[in-house]
Amino acid sequence: MLAFHTDQFRLPLPPGHRFPQEKYRRLRERVVAEVPGIELEVAPAATDGELALAHTPDYVTDVAEGRLDDARQREIGFPWSPEMVERSRRSVGATIAAARVALTQGVAANLAGGTHHASASKGGGFCVFNDIAVASRLMQAEWHRHHRQLLRVAVIDLDVHQGNGTAAIFRDDPTVFTLSLHGEHNFPFRKEPGDLDVPLPDGCTDDPYLEALEGALAQLWHRHETRLPGLVIYLAGADAHEGDRLGRLKLTTAGMAERDRRVFAATRERRIPTVLTMGGGYGRVIDDTVAVQIGTLREAVRSHRLW
Structure with a gap:
């Protein structure tokens, strides 16, 4: 199974910043070993043209040229730098x-991604550009060009x-279905339908979650009983785990694996190509x-083998 990584494109963050940048390198190293x-x-x-499929051209330019005002930069949560732009494009x-590969091989992965708080004209919550939205729209365009058919996407x-940014981008788009299980009282405190x-209560454990x-x-x-999606993008955040310092849910490692x-069983049984993105994870x-x-990647590999 192919997986794409971005951890060598590092952010110059100030000491003590709470974004766990190190986890991406550790994940890649453990993938190699295990x-x-x-x-x-x-x-x-990603190019400017690809990003503009889901973001306003002005926002893409402002990010690329460092022209975001202080308020918009604070909402993202990173200081601006050329490295931030490069890493965001790579994510x-x-x-x-991974989506292109999944459409021919069944399953593929991004070892980062899941930047679902970025909307069309702004970022937020450590998300600069929305990889899910851009990839969905680009795959739809490419699929139509090659097959003259509509590609429906489910997130x-x-x-x-x-995933407030993803929901906002696709609010009036019936070709992309957005499903979200999330902490009811967690960030973002103003949800986008x-x-x-x-919504799940604080302290939710394995059985009610599943x-x-x-x-x-x-x-x-x-x-989708009359027509299944042609592509699923699975954002498998690790932050529902009981050891996460920001998650507020209480899923065990076994519960996360069963999730x-x-x-993967549901998408594989329906023969729906699936893209895995890793999303958040802020373990103590x-x-x-x-x-x-x-564990998530092992399940993806298993699904790829069974495809």
Whole structure:
């Protein structure tokens, strides 16, 4: 299974910054050591034209040229730098590359991505550009060009934080279905309604979480009973884990693994190509987050082999 990585494009963050940049390098190193079924490639950079499929041209230019005002830069959560721009382009490019591969090979992954808080004209929550939205629209354009058919996309967002940017971008777009299970009282505190939102209480444990997931997936397939999506983008945030310092949910490592198994089983059984993005993860112990992500990737490899 192909997976694309971006960890060599590092952000020059101030000491003590809470963004866990180190987890991306550790994840790649553990993939090399522990998951032999994955072939790694460096992510390409998304172009301005690709980014403009989901973002306003003015916003793309302002980011690229460092012209965001202080308020918009603070909302992103990173200081501006050329490295921030490059890393953000690569994060989107990784999901684009993985989507192209998934459409022919069944499953592919971005070892970062899941930047679902970025909307058309602004970023937020450590998200500069929305890789899910850009990749969805580009795959639709390429699919139509080659097949003269509409490619419907479903986003299964299981990051603990609601995908407000993705929901806002696709608010009036019936060709992209946005499903989000998230902490009801967690960031963002002002949610953007998606096609299917499932808010969960603080302290939610494995059994009620998995029951909610099964219900949400059942609704997803029911709403597409006449025509299934042609592509699923799975945002598998590790921050629902009980060891996460920002998540506020209480899923065990076994519960997280079962979550991933059910998502991949559901898309594989329906023969829907699936792109994996890793989303958030802010473990009190960073290796706990990486361990959850390794479990997710192992399930992706298993699904790829069964494809």
